Structures are given as structure tokens and as C-alpha cells.
Amino acid sequence: xxxxxIVAFVSGLAGLGATIGATVSNEWRATSRAxxxxxxTWVLQGLWNNCAGNAIGALHCRPHHTILQLQGYxxxxxxxxxxxxxxxxxxxxxxxIGMKCTKIGGPDKTKAKIACFxxxxxxxxxxCSLTACSLYAHQITSEFFDPMYLAQKYELxxxxxxxxGGSVLCxxxxxxxxxSIAGSFSKSHSQRHYIYKGAASHSRISSQRPPPDYSxxxxxxxxxxxxxx
Numbered sequence: 001x002x003x004x005x006i007v008a009f010v011s012g013l014a015g016l017g018a019t020i021g022a023t024v025s026n027e028w029r030a031t032s033r034a035x036x037x038x039x040x041t042w043v044l045q046g047l048w049n050n051c052a053g054n055a056i057g058a059l060h061c062r063p064h065h066t067i068l069q070l071q072g073y074x075x076x077x078x079x080x081x082x083x084x085x086x087x088x089x090x091x092x093x094x095x096x097i098g099m100k101c102t103k104i105g106g107p108d109k110t111k112a113k114i115a116c117f118x119x120x121x122x123x124x125x126x127x128c129s130l131t132a133c134s135l136y137a138h139q140i141t142s143e144f145f146d147p148m149y150l151a152q153k154y155e156l157x158x159x160x161x162x163x164x165g166g167s168v169l170c171x172x173x174x175x176x177x178x179x180s181i182a183g184s185f186s187k188s189h190s191q192r193h194y195i196y197k198g199a200a201s202h203s204r205i206s207s208q209r210p211p212p213d214y215s216x217x218x219x220x221x222x223x224x225x226x227x228x229x
Contacts, residue, residue: 002099002100002101004176004180005098005099005100005101005115005176005177005180006099006101007173007176008095008119008122008172008173008174008176008177008180009092009095009096009099009177010173011169011170011172011173011176012088012091012092012095012118012122012169012170012174013092013173014166014169015088015122015126015129015166015167015168015169015170015171015173016085016088016089016091016092016125016166016170017166018162018163018165018166018169019081019084019088019125019129019163019166019167019170020085021159021162021166022081022133022159022160022162022163022166023047023081023082023085023163024046024048025046025157025158025159025162026044026045026046026049026050026051026061027044027046027158027159028045028046028047028136028157028159028160029044029045029136029140029154029155029156029157029160030042030043030044030045030154030155030157031043031044031152031153031154031155041054041055042054043152043154044157045154045157046157047074047077047078047081048063048064048078049061049062049063049064050063050064071139073135073136073139074136076132076135077132077133077135077136080128080131080132080135081128081163083125083128084125084126084128084129084132084167084170085125087121087122087124087125087128088122088125090118090121091118091119091120091121091122091125091170091174092118093118094114094115094117094118094121095115095118095119095122095173097111097114097118098113098114098115098116098117098118098177099115112181113181115177115180115181116177116178116181118174118177119173119175119176119177119178120174120178121174122170122171122173122174122177123170123171123174123175123178124174125167125170125174126167126169126170126171126172126174127167127171129163129164129166129167129170130163130164130167130168130171132163133163133164133167137156137160140154140156141156
């Protein structure tokens with residue numbers, strides 16, 4: 001089970017790194033290269049910045065001027081990605097404490113509970129990241145295939161695929177952590193059952209043993225045999 005926990009920790013940590021990379025990336029959506037052949041420029045947009053680049057390699061970025069004028073889905077994706085990063089960070093800390101190969105965290109039963117809590121954090125982090133990326137991608141595809149939408153159309157950026165990959169890794173690591181503690185609880189339950197069974201058998205043997213006879217007749221008979229010696 002310790003090897004499974006190590007695999008889960010590495011998977012969750014990799015998912016957290018991918019989630020952070022997707023959050024700070026400026027390539028959540030990009031203009032189509034097919035529509036930018038003539039001008040040789042393209043536009044990249046992320047959760048925090050808008051960037052414009054050209055064929056010679058120049059890239060200029062500026063942050064969003066105000067939060068209040070942003071679309072609702074961008075604000076929702078910001079909140080979800082920040083929550084995913086925070087949950088993944090705390091999940092990594094708790095997973096490091098709850099793993100069997102570490103010397104901190106207390107007895108095995110307590111470490112198992114901490115590892116399960118870390119797995120739940122990883123799963124929630126993956127779900128937040130998955131929801132944010134899917135919501136942003138749905139908005140891009142809806143605008144791209146809408147014939148009545150006349151503004152600039154965009155395609156899916158690389159940050160969305162990084163976010164999807166990170167969310168899958170976080171969910172996978174969290175599930176492995178949650179299932180890896182089943183052996184600890186079954187082992188402790190079997191030990192408690194063995195102790196109880198041993199105590200019950202000992203009490204049963206003690207109850208079947210006949211009590212010593214301290215009656216007056218036995219003492220008299222013993223006295224009668226030795227009185228003339």
C-alpha cells in the first residue's frame with residue numbers, strides 16, 4: 001500500500017503543477033492561425049492577461065483593466081482555478097503527512113484518516129479545474145459555431161488541455177489515496193477481533209475450570225488421616 005500512496009502523491013503533485021501552469025497561462029484561447037495569415041498576427045487571451053503577437057516573435061501582454069467588466073464565465077473560471085490550486089496544495093501537504101513511508105502523523109489509523117482527507121482534497125481540486133476548463137471551452141465553442149456571432153472568434157488554447165490533464169491526474173491520485181487506506185482499517189479491525197476472541201476464549205476456559213473444594217468434610221478427613229502419625 002505504501003507504493004500506491006507514493007504513486008498517488010506523485011500523481012496529485014503533477015496534477016497540481018499542471019493546474020498552476022494552466023492558471024497562470026495566457027493561452028486559454030487563441031485566434032485561428034488560418035484567419036491570421038495575411039496580417040501575420042494573433043491574439044492570445046487568458047484569465048489574467050490579453051496578449052498580441054506577430055510573426056517576428058514580439059509578444060505584448062496587458063492585464064484585464066477591471067474585474068467588474070469581465071464576463072461572468074471568466075470570473076467563475078478564476079475562482080474555480082484558485083480553489084483548485086489551494087485544494088491541491090493542502091492535499092499535497094496532508095498526503096505527505098498521511099503516507100505510511102513518513103515518520104510523522106501518529107499511528108497508522110490516524111495517518112490513514114489524514115491520507116483519506118488528502119485524497120478528498122485532490123479529488124475536489126481536480127473537479128474544480130475540470131469544471132473551469134470545460135466551462136471556458138464551452139463558451140469558446142459556442143461562439144465559434146454561432147453564425148450570429150460577428151466578433152472575433154477564437155479556438156481552444158493549450159492551457160485548457162493542460163488544465164484537463166492536471167485535473168485527471170489530481171482525481172486519479174485522490175482516488176488511489178482513498179482506496180489505499182482500506183488495508184489499514186481492515187488490519188486494525190482484524191487485530192481488534194483477534195484480541196476480543198482471545199479474551200473471550202480465556203474467560204470461557206476460566207469459567208469451565210471447577211472451583212477448589214473448601215468444605216469442612218475435606219478438612220476433617222485430612223485431619224483424621226494424620227491424627228495418629
